[in-house]
Amino acid sequence: MTDTRQTALIVGASRTLGLGLAAEYLRRGWDVIGTVRGARRTGLHDLAEASDGRLTVESLEMTDPEQIAALRDRLKTRTLDLLFVNAAITRGDLPIGEVPTDMFTEVMVTNALAPMRVLEWLRPLVAPAGTIGVMSSDQGSITLNTDGGQDLYRASKSALNQLMRSYAARHAADTRTLLLMDPGWVRTELGGMEADLSVEESVPGVAETMERHRGKTGLHFVDHQGQVVPW
Template sequence: MSTTSDRRALIIGASRGLGLVLANELIRRGWQVIATTRRSGGELQANADASDGRLTVESLEMTSPEELAALRDRLDDSRLDLLFVNAAIDRGNLPIGEVPTAMFTEVMITNALSPLRAVEALRGLVAPGGTVAVMSSEQGSISQNTEDGYELYKASKAALNQLMRSYATRNADDGHTKLLIDPGHNRTQLGGPDAPLTPEESIPAVVDVLEAQAGAPGLQFLDRNGKTVAW
């Protein structure tokens, strides 16, 4: 593991919302951060310009295997203490019988398949003792699914959790800490304006968890306070 002053993180999906605040919080704590965005410019690039080199921005469409491979090649000389994949979409509150096939495919590719493709493509950059983390949600908990609504989103997060579980089983001996993180219900474009939390409230706690769990073996599904979320 790196020393406190030269810890390096790669955040996939940091142009806005939770990912943007995560990048800012890590930089505030002294990390070097590489952050990806699908579109150039915006607040992320402005933050990078003002970061004195602590934040660099890379272009990535996470759903493209070709772009993931190109990013992997560009970062070949980098060694990461943290790989954090943050990406999700929501297409509304439809009962599953009313969900068009194209919508189902889009959400599952973005929320479940693509994050694990990113992990697979970039895991080799993570140093021994480093952390591979994915932003999940308590909405993906099967045992806690006791309220109606958002069936497709819940299914996509449950699929993400299951795929991460399979990944962790297959790579149990790679020496990486593996985390699924539930940041709570936040006021973001995805979470909506009525959510009880802001990213500025939840993300510092998330980073506390990431730092506290560094070096821990196995896969854990944790909330922003470090408590286990039921599968």
């Protein structure tokens, strides 16, 4: 009997939104590959032990090109129906003039450059009708930035959006769906404890939105409710 289960690779799945997405796709009957940084045990390992072999944990520091290449080699016999990069960092709410150069570089590399390397290098593993996505934010929207604040984080997500726009243009004939996902304002380390949504409230909407966009070619910037986010 042929195994028809779909496979998702979620990069940055050790906790909060990434871990929630891994659990959600398991609940939906998918096989899941989730990445964590280093060898430290995480909630993803606990989820894998309870998954009856349907969740595989891989180690990846996505800012290291050699590790991305090694992951690609380890997964070269797999076909992905979803490749989704969730990982991102923030380093506090400093006015841009007070941001040290090394902090600027760290956030930009982690939030913009590294996710795009992952997409570019792992793209051949994604099925022609599959989905490629990254976790963006409404804070990356220039249109919606009417209050300021979080200068560096906003800039990194805007950069990610722009790079995805270029990626989509470069692969205009590609049949895969491309998504920039805004999960809403979620209570995580990034979102803070005053945020509107819990992980459990955000994640099903993120997964459902990605499912509803399957087969829609081109690039879409949407939120967890399926609404278009302005650039």
